[in-house]
Amino acid sequence: MKDDLRAVFMPRFIDTARARLERAALLLARRDDNALAGELHALGGEAAMLGLEEFADSARGGEIGARRGDLAACQRSLRTLGESLEQVVARGGPGGAP
Amino acid sequence: MTTTGRKQVLLLDDSALTLDMAKTVLEAAGFGVLTAVDLAALEGHLARSKPDLVLLDVQMPEAFGDDVGMVLRAVKGMQVPILLVSSLGDTELAQRAREAGVDGFISKRAGLDALVERVCAILGQGPRQP
Incomplete structure (x- = not known):
């Protein structure tokens, strides 16, 4: 993907991802596993299309944990995703400086 | 086909961000793009237009x-x-594509470039040069 397209969509991805992670944390607290899995699936798809493969894999891991009702896996996934998102922000997206 | 002669792609996905990203890259490649964020929007588009290709997200809240x-x-x-x-x-x-009787799949994991390449291949159109 061209860097200019990344530049256009990365800020929106970051905003969307933050909102999805906030919703995911609430859904985890409520133990709404199906809705949590859906939220993480959507997040993973958006990340994948932007070339954020590790982020997408983490979201996929959380989604699988949610579908299995694995609370610990979901907690680990949300923590990892939060940290990964802040790394994406810090380097200005996948095309930014490491 | 659009009135301007461009091949038209209809895309259903519950993620507005995904729809906007796909629409941007497909329009840049020379396609007309209709987006639907839910089934009602999909039905509306199908009532008014005849797309040349339909792309369907798999896991959505309502279907x-x-x-x-x-x-x-x-x-x-x-x-x-x-x-x-x-x-x-x-x-x-x-497996899902085979069981549904549709023509195949595009992995989001392959990214937006692969989406454009696959749509170009299916609709017999090379990507428009910048």
Whole structure:
């Protein structure tokens, strides 16, 4: 993907991802596993299309944990995703400086 | 086909961000793009236009894209290519596409460039040069 397209969509991805992670944390607290899995699936798809493969894999891991009702896996996934998102922000997206 | 002669792609996905990203890259490649964020929007587009290709997200809150594809193909008799688009694994996607009787899948894991390449290949159109 061209860097200019990344530049256009990365800020929106970051905003969307933050909102999805906030919703995911609430859904985890409520133990709404199906809705949590859906939220993480959507997040993973958006990340994948932007070339954020590790982020997408983490979201996929959380989604699988949610579908299995694995609370610990979901907690680990949300923590990892939060940290990964802040790394994406810090380097200005996948095309930014490491 | 649009009134301007461009091949038209209809894309269903519950993520507005995904729709906007896909629409941007496909329009840049020279296609007309209709986007639907839910089934009502999809039905509205199909009532008003005849897309050349339909792309369906698989996991949505109100439906599975493979079920939607099955209805479009088997019930409504849609003959244009219908593909599933998802970040699910390729094996599961291939199975879902086969069981739904649609024409294949595009993995979101392959990214936006692969989406454009695949649509170009299916609709017999090279990507427009910048």
